Amino acid sequence: MQESLTCWSVFEMYEEQVRAIYPESKAKRVINEFRCATLRFWLSQLGFTRATSGRKMTKAESEAAKEFLKSLRVEVLLSARQTIQQAFQSQKASIASQNTYGNRFNQFLSWSEQQQWWPARGSRRARVKQQSCPSMKNPYGHTSNTPLTERRTVHQKYTLKPQDTPAPLQKELDDFYQYLTDPECPFRVIDPISELSALEYTKNIRLMLGWFCYHRTPPIALEQLRLSHLISVLRQEDLEHLNSKEQAKLWKQHRQTLEIWLCSYFRFLREVLHSKSPSTKRNKLGALLELAKFLYTSEVEEEADYKQIPLFKALNNHLSSVRKDISEWVKNRQSVSDFEKKWPDTAEGETALEVVRTKIVEPLRLECRPRNSRGRFRSGFAIAKSYQDYLKWSLLADIPARRQQEYRTLRIALICPVKRPESVPPDGLYQPLPPAQVREKHWDGTIKDNYLYFTYVHEKKPYPQGVWVLDIQQYKTRSTHGGQSIVVPNRQLADGSCFYDYLEGYLYGSWICDGYKNRQVYDWWQPELKGQRGRWVTSGRTEFNPLDTFYLSTDANSPKWLWGYVFVLPRLGIGASASEFGCSFESTSHRFIGKRISPHMMRYFWATWAYQVGLDDAQTRSLAYAMGHKVETLRKLYERCTPEEKRRPIEEVIEELLFKQPPSPELKQEANTQPESLLAQLQKLSPLEREQLMAMLDMLDK
Template sequence: MTEPKNFFEAQEMYEEYLREIEPFKAQRIINEFRSAINHALTEFGYQRTHSGRKMTALEIKNAQEFKKTLSNQKLLKLRQAQQKFFEKNNVSQASQNTYGNRVEQFLTWAAQQPWWPGSRSVKLKEQCTPYLRNKNGSIADCKLTERNFTYRKYILTPQETPPKLQIQLDQFYLYLTEPEWPGRIIKPVEKSSANEYLKNIKLILGERYRFHNVPTHELCLELIVPVVTEEQLEELTPLQQKKLSNQCKKALEQLICNHFQFLRNFNSSVSPFTKMGRINAISAVAKFLYAHQVENDADYRLIPIFSTIDHHYNLVLEELSQWRNSRHSVSDWSKRWPNVPVGQTALQVIQERIVEPLRHECRPRTRRGDFRSSEPIVISHQSYLKWALLAYLPARRQEEYRELKIAQSCPRERPQDLPANGLYQPLPPDNQRERKYNGMVVDNYLYFTYMHENHYYPQGIWVIDTRKYKTKKTYGKQSIIIPNRTFEDGSSFYDYIERFLYGWWTQEGYKNELIYDWWQPEMLGRRGRWLSSGRIQFSPKDACSLPSNSHSAIWTWGYVFVVPKSGNLASGSAFAKIFETISYRLIQKRISPHIMRYVWATWGLNVGLSDSELSSLAYAMGHSVKTLREMYERCTPVEKRQPIESAIAERLFTPSEQHNQKLPLNLEVNDLVQIAIRLTQEERQQLIAKLQSTV
């Protein structure tokens, strides 16, 4: 064993060393050394199951496993941990001398080893990135569907859209999104929803144009939803009116059926989600075209053509329900879900095999020990932070992270609660943020503060102010504090956020020509250099908010995450593709931000969260517990059966087996008392009689 991988292996190496140099005294020294180490473990988070002075055999075994989870970095804090144990437990001076000497001897030996975490070679190694090349090939080779060809596009392009149709589409968009619209009785929708409707309409029109030979000048919304005016009906007899209505219904029915068949044949598209997108768009167009004929929403149901839309809507809804109940999916979930070992969860696998390696890839040096250039360092930090926000916190919808903003100016007076030399990343006032027509803020900001909801944080906290998300009408504004996780190497999560946003300063290397004059007091006046310039490396296309009046300040802002080469905001598909590419490189699975929502929901059910905890998890993810259980849960059949099988084993079979079990020989008095308490009155009398007979 040339280099220990953890605390336990370092201990084993030292014990081998003792057996070589002190063959006769080794066992006594090792026993005292093990006791000293086990005492200090409680300060590293190990929890004993018994209150006795000595550890039980089971506790000793558990302590060994716990030491395997500790990195060698913990050796640097072993002295302090032991001293805390001495103080908490009022250990005698003689015992302090014995156990303290054993720890000192161990640390003296360890400090001379090449793997000692405090040595220069180890420090250098800890600054080097792991192997960064892709060992798993191209993500294009990992097909998620059974489609054997590239998705074929057929959407109607802007160049193919005639002016008359474009005017109609523009009117349709305004009808959907404007705060007020003459004759509209439905509520306005978000711009993202309106754009989705337009996309589906252009796909339907694209099919009519390309595969049904409809000339461009005939393309219009009425081609999708036939319109019968009230004037037309007035000139017809009741029989003729019914005949005309049936013709329109039949035309729409034919269009829907033909389009769904086209989806299957042309692109092998069988998803009911795709069909529902088309039906919802057709319904929106129908309401737009018939808006002048209704006075309330119920009037739409009186128009015959809406019965056809409702019929197909219900058919697709039933199909959707079947897919959800059977957990059916177009994509192959085995290629999107991590391989989970027994006893672990998918979330743990992702944290250990994706997020933690990405954190290591943020290191400043190459594998050979040379400093990396600025751009790769910033790209590594951005990749890590994207994944960390979805893996350290309950995953929210990807657009909240993709469109996350940050202020690029600070035109306000210094807050009084801000410490001297304290970092301050402001949250713009509401009147300088993106707002709807009714004045409500509709954007999300990342900011750093010391006072949050009437609570003061001396070290400051990073917060995401969330005002724009899908279910905000239900759950309202959310203010999400980002926890500052600490890592084995002494760094914290906030370090990575700040290095990405502002750059990375170091005092190492030979080109230390600058003097630090930023906010960290422990570094002020010291020579060093910038390893990276942070987010500004990407030349982000930051924007400026217009002042509301001549006296208001001008605020500039930008998106936190941008495309490195262009500095622009990534599209939804491009943002998701980045996640899939990274996860495929590391674990050969295509995990998207949306899949992370399934991962969190499944984790919550796997670990047995209580009802209140599940409710909190669902709220943190921005949906209900019902949605969490019905839509996002992906527990396997084995995982679903595990709780009841464990309960059966424990409550039906374990008691009878306990009679045949032998008690360990090293039980403390308190342990025996606890066992005696659980005995029945008759069993206690038998025990007393047995003890008296042995005296």
């Protein structure tokens, strides 16, 4: 059969398969999109020429295309993925067209590769090679081989841990946290803050309390320690019996006590912990200022009254000084860590973002293949981890990088209602966004969780193939930019696969029609694989035995919604902390290029890329919004172009406009004689040569 098999015969078989597995309406749409991908794009790259340029082919053109397909042997399909990509580029197809028609053509090729007639099927070596990932080498060793700071000693952990905190002090800390976050707090004159900010303040307070116990000279006994050791409190009744001079003297004593321990603590940070960043001091002072507001709540009637309290004046003076230091650090691009060890090495004209995408993200994608470099099947756990690594990097390198906290806390629904919504096709993938009434909320009713979900209608726009969406409702600058709903693009990749293939392989598992063990029949959500024999090479996220969490609505009539974190820790099955999430990026980047790139560094790469490629103001503002901050923040804080890159545009203009050498008198004389010489040469041309020359000039004009 393969002797006489042509592309036309194969297409007929595929279309019959589509009609058999899809409802009539969907089958018609699938076939139309497949034919468009084939006739409009793929055949044009193989030499088929249409008589018209319209999008719809005439009947005569369709018949000519059919005859052309009958002349093509199935071996041409071996390079079809590369061919259609070349067709997209030569015809300058839009991203939407590439995704729609590329995905449809890729589905056909995936089906073809499982058929007995597929040309490469007899070559097991070729199949194994396609399924094998590169050798996973680690030439740079552990990340500890590339220290980011000058510190060579073990970092001292001196915080006062909750289990060591005396009950009275713990009660004070709980009251402080409630004061910061509770929407209705009596006598408070400041606005409540987010739970994340409150946790950051209490973390710094615990650090200072730990210093008082373990490092201060003389130390304070743990059982005696109270918040008033950090900020002493003078009530109005303590001052009533004193005259103004005595009051000033008492305030001075308390201010001196604060200044002495604070300077001693900052010296400890600098000399013992080798902490040089002014941002560290700012964080401690900010926490102390909030603590002082809490302790002096009963002494003020409005926020402006705090400024009249001497201890607040002392803290604000320190803050004013440290802000100047921070401004100098930002201006001079100064950093505690060595940026050279976090910034990729780039060639002339190459951006850091490009290096990350080509030398880290793409190799990670290739490592998702089911076999190792020797052709043996990898464990399902290892494949799932490769999927996770690739997805995490792709979400920060292929779309504008948002804060890592959004991806670290990203959730996904693990159950859904039995009744399928009308918008979901009968055979379509269903991965819902939980209804608002069962999602986690702030005290004011606003949603405070982030979800990944799959839908066929987004922002009232239909997506017949469906799209994955990031519903981001909880992030640092939400009060400024509001919640964001981000469609994850399903870009087609170099080998014809698409981003969604990897995302769904991670979430649901990956099937392969190959191998000799566990031969099963596929019967899940991918219709092109139904009935095929093969094996599951990984169960995806389930390989990590995730420990998921229930969230139950207070409404008795609402169902339970089980959810879990998208990116759980592979070994533990729980959500990652900020440090654990960041370390996974650093270890991966160090393995490939010897640099320790954190998720936050990706924001620097995007901001610098915007300057290097010359985005205009509107594009830059759009990028800043997509990253979740203001354009001023992008330009002032994150952009890291070199001085040479910043000077190059004006230097080139100066050379062009101010120092362009005028032509010499000899060149002017030669230029004046050129028209006469050219006219003489034209007169010597024959009529045919003149006609050919005019045709060439017309072509150049066009």
